[in-house]
Amino acid sequence: MKKTLALLLAFALVLCMAGCNTVRANKTFTVMEEALDAEEYGIGFRNEDIALGMAVQDILDEMYSDGSAAAISTKWFGADILMHDAPYAEDTAIPDGDSSLQMILDRGTFILGLDDSFPPMGFRDKDNNVVGFDIDLATEVCKRLGVELVIQPIDWDSKELELSTGKIDCIWNGMTITEARLDSMFIPKAYIANRQVVIVGDTFKGSKLADLKGKVVGLQKGSSSLEALEKNTAVHASVKSITEYTDNVTAFLDLKAGRIAALVVDEVAGRYIMENN
Numbered sequence: 151m152k153k154t155l156a157l158l159l160a161f162a163l164v165l166c167m168a169g170c171n172t173v174r175a176n177k178t179f180t181v182m183e184e185a186l187d188a189e190e191y192g193i194g195f196r197n198e199d200i201a202l203g204m205a206v207q208d209i210l211d212e213m214y215s216d217g218s219a220a221a222i223s224t225k226w227f228g229a230d231i232l233m234h235d236a237p238y239a240e241d242t243a244i245p246d247g248d249s250s251l252q253m254i255l256d257r258g259t260f261i262l263g264l265d266d267s268f269p270p271m272g273f274r275d276k277d278n279n280v281v282g283f284d285i286d287l288a289t290e291v292c293k294r295l296g297v298e299l300v301i302q303p304i305d306w307d308s309k310e311l312e313l314s315t316g317k318i319d320c321i322w323n324g325m326t327i328t329e330a331r332l333d334s335m336f337i338p339k340a341y342i343a344n345r346q347v348v349i350v351g352d353t354f355k356g357s358k359l360a361d362l363k364g365k366v367v368g369l370q371k372g373s374s375s376l377e378a379l380e381k382n383t384a385v386h387a388s389v390k391s392i393t394e395y396t397d398n399v400t401a402f403l404d405l406k407a408g409r410i411a412a413l414v415v416d417e418v419a420g421r422y423i424m425e426n427n
Contacts, residue, residue, distance in 0.1 A: 189326045189344050191343075192340050195320050195336045195337075199250035200248055203250075206338070222290070233341055234343065261300045263317070263322075263386075264301065268282075269340035269399070269426065270422040286324075307371045307372030310335070321335070362411075364388070366410045369414040370415070398416075399427075
């Protein structure tokens with residue numbers, strides 16, 4: 151019950167920031183009232199790097215308590231939408247011989263893997279610098295940990311491979327927690343509640359998920375959007391085809407150009423893209 155209330159409150163804050171989930175985000179695009187799925191974001195570490203993951207989570211919990219995390223959230227979303235009281239997503243026992251935290255401290259760097267086209271979590275600004283909500287959180291975590299943050303853009307569809315081979319130390323970029331990801335990596339706690347939604351233009355006929363029948367739908371390859379669409383078997387079976395993109399910004403540009411009829415996307419990212427394009 152406590153977790154459900156936290157999810158509802160977080161959703162309400164996101165929707166208040168945007169207006170509401172049924173109003174037009176701008177003169178052209180609308181978020182459908184019906185959502186495909188509810189989800190939570192988490193930070194992924196290698197399964198054997200529990201000491202590192204717990205150290206990062208402990209600092210985040212400290213930032214929740216002292217208000218610094220809320221200030222970062224307010225900067226990007228206009229409100230504190232963080233899940234302060236989220237339970238641990240899996241076992242947090244640190245095994246003997248886990249030197250993952252000490253390795254980072256000795257090296258002096260913490261490598262964060264991300265899709266650098268996923269606003270507002272992590273994306274490139276007009277000066278080509280990677281900025282965003284997750285970047286600000288990670289920067290403060292690294293400051294308190296005493297290491298330098300290194301931002302490493304990756305192919306989102308290959309994120310598990312990038313992590314397991316040691317090219318990055320974590321995946322921190324609005325990553326949806328799924329059972330498959332809990333199996334393949336260590337995710338301490340959820341930190342933001344989100345939804346998978348559908349964005350359409352004002353020429354789209356209809357306002358319900360059922361109206362996607364016979365339409366071309368776009369989404370990001372390797373994202374949880376496809377999983378959310380597949381879970382809704384009736385809608386998934388009814389669409390004409392699914393076009394997969396390397397990132398959501400490119401998919402949105404195709405929506406603007408009329409090459410797809412609808413875009414399935416994380417609501418946090420989708421609303422930001424609409425408001426800034």
